[in-house]
Amino acid sequence: GESVGLHLPTLSVQEGDNSIINCAYSNSASDYFIWYKQESGKGPQFIIDIRSNMDKRQGQRVTVLLNKTVKHLSLQIAATQPGDSAVYFCAEKSQGNLIFGKGTKLSVKP
Amino acid sequence: GAGVSQSPSNKVTEKGKDVELRCDPISGHTALYWYRQSLGQGLEFLIYFQGNSAPDKSGLPSDRFSAERTGGSVSTLTIQRTQQEDSAVYLCASSFQSGTEAFFGQGTRLTVV
Numbered sequence: 001g002e003s004v005g006l007h008l009p010t011l012s013v014q015e016g017d018n019s020i021i022n023c024a025y026s027n028s029a030s031d032y033f034i035w036y037k038q039e040s041g042k043g044p045q046f047i048i049d050i051r052s053n054m055d056k057r058q059g060q061r062v063t064v065l066l067n068k069t070v071k072h073l074s075l076q077i078a079a080t081q082p083g084d085s086a087v088y089f090c091a092e093k094s095q096g097n098l099i100f101g102k103g104t105k106l107s108v109k110p
Numbered sequence: 111g112a113g114v115s116q117s118p119s120n121k122v123t124e125k126g127k128d129v130e131l132r133c134d135p136i137s138g139h140t141a142l143y144w145y146r147q148s149l150g151q152g153l154e155f156l157i158y159f160q161g162n163s164a165p166d167k168s169g170l171p172s173d174r175f176s177a178e179r180t181g182g183s184v185s186t187l188t189i190q191r192t193q194q195e196d197s198a199v200y201l202c203a204s205s206f207q208s209g210t211e212a213f214f215g216q217g218t219r220l221t222v223v
Contacts, residue, residue, distance in 0.1 A: 008150060032209050034211055098158070100155070
């Protein structure tokens with residue numbers, strides 16, 4: 001999920017496979033992290049969050065992993081579906097401000 | 111309201127004109143954020159309001175940009191003397207507290223011609 005130039009990195013997966021989207025955050029003092037999904041023409045939608053006192057949190061078909069040692073966040077989507085196709089952003093909160101990562105475009109092949 | 115509401119949804123303006131974009135946050139939310147998103151790009155932070163505290167304006171790209179939040183509720187983002195590079199989607203979000211999830215509006219698509 002690293003940003004390359006001005007274009008969003010793309011992850012292409014087969015329907016039914018698991019997806020892993022990665023994010024490197026910048027501020028070691030950040031204490032709250034959120035993953036958002038953005039579909040074309042819409043505002044970002046909340047998927048799952050995690051606080052810095054945790055290293056893993058699970059939701060419905062999604063899991064977020066936090067590695068504070070290397071300032072890394074990942075989003076795992078189980079049994080990826082065509083409706084999961086979107087751009088995914090991680091966001092970190094530090095002193096209240098919410099800063100977004102570059103984003104990864106997930107493309108699901110039927 | 112049920113969610114964050116932004117108006118207008120689309121705005122076309124001539125270069126050099128001023129524009130005002132409005133955001134109605136979710137009732138009771140104390141934190142409000144403005145972001146700018148160019149086509150195919152990420153979310154660029156502009157400004158953050160939290161309760162009665164002084165806003166964090168560190169993301170505003172120039173002095174042509176300003177924002178206010180009246181009565182701790184509605185916010186207006188103003189862009190003076192618009193330029194073509196200001197064309198983007200402007201997104202607003204609000205959250206109950208600084209450490210909780212933020213909910214986004216649908217954005218205002220600004221086109222400067």
